Amino acid sequence: MSRIAEALAALGHTLPPLKVPAANYLSYTLHGELLTISGQVGQPGAARGGAVGKGLDVLAARADAQRAALGVLAAIDAALDGDAGRIVQVLRLGVYIAAAPDFEAHGLVANGASDLLVAALGERGRHARTAIGVLSLPGGAAVEVDAVVRVRDGAGA
Numbered sequence: 001m002s003r004i005a006e007a008l009a010a011l012g013h014t015l016p017p018l019k020v021p022a023a024n025y026l027s028y029t030l031h032g033e034l035l036t037i038s039g040q041v042g043q044p045g046a047a048r049g050g051a052v053g054k055g056l057d058v059l060a061a062r063a064d065a066q067r068a069a070l071g072v073l074a075a076i077d078a079a080l081d082g083d084a085g086r087i088v089q090v091l092r093l094g095v096y097i098a099a100a101p102d103f104e105a106h107g108l109v110a111n112g113a114s115d116l117l118v119a120a121l122g123e124r125g126r127h128a129r130t131a132i133g134v135l136s137l138p139g140g141a142a143v144e145v146d147a148v149v150r151v152r153d154g155a156g157a
Contacts, residue, residue, distance in 0.1 A: 002082030004073050007120045016070050018078045022138070028079045030151070033088070035079050037147040039096070040071030044139035052133075052142060053103030061142050065095060065112030068145035072113070073120060076149060088150040090117055090127040096144040099133035106131035113145045 005015040019040065021027055029036050042064035052061040072093075080086045095110035097103075110131035117125035127147070137144050 002077050003084035004077045004082070004120060007084070008070070008073065011116075011119055013070060013116075015077060016074050018074045019071060028075045030079055033150050033153065035076065035149040035151050037072050037075045037079075037149065039094075039138075039144040039146040040068045040075065041137060041139060041141035041144050042067030042071070044141050051098045051100045051103070052109060053105075054100035056098075056142055058105055058108050061097060061109040062112035064141070065097075065109050065143040065145060066116045068095075068141075068143050069113035069116040072145055072147050073117070076147075080151060081154075083154070084121070086152045086154065087121060087124050088152060090121065090125050090147060090149050092148040093117065093127045093129045094146045095129065095131045096134050096137060097131065098135070098137045098140075098142050103133055106133055109143065113143075 008015050018027055025038060027038050050056050052058065093113060095113055097106055097109050110129060114129060117127065
């Protein structure tokens with residue numbers, strides 16, 4: 001079991017399998033010490049009942065952001081071959097929320113992802129963040145999360 005999986009298990013979560021890209025892109029790219037994670041959705045179809053603030057409440061969307069962050073952690077785990085010790089810092093988290101036009105609590109939804117990363121990775125999980133409301137997301141998801149992570153090289157540097 002990887003360190004990320006162990007940390008999540010202690011929090012009552014399971015590290016999901018890495019999702020296979022749905023089109024011509026990669027789940028992650030690693031260039032030098034920058035690991036970029038493609039957008040991960042929490043639960044496809046979650047927003048079909050409406051946008052956050054209109055048919056979907058903040059708590060449900062926050063839980064979906066947490067599920068999307070689990071996908072981000074799965075991609076990090078795969079990219080680093082389970083070696084969470086290589087993580088220097090989560091630099092940036094982008095959180096995209098299918099939201100009603102008058103919805104203004106984007107930060108409350110994004111906290112689901114942010115709080116999970118900090119709980120799982122400690123200070124290395126603290127990050128800069130953008131939370132943006134959008135009209136729709138792939139597969140009818142309520143939330144999509146992407147990330148940029150600084151890592152040490154695999155040679156133990």
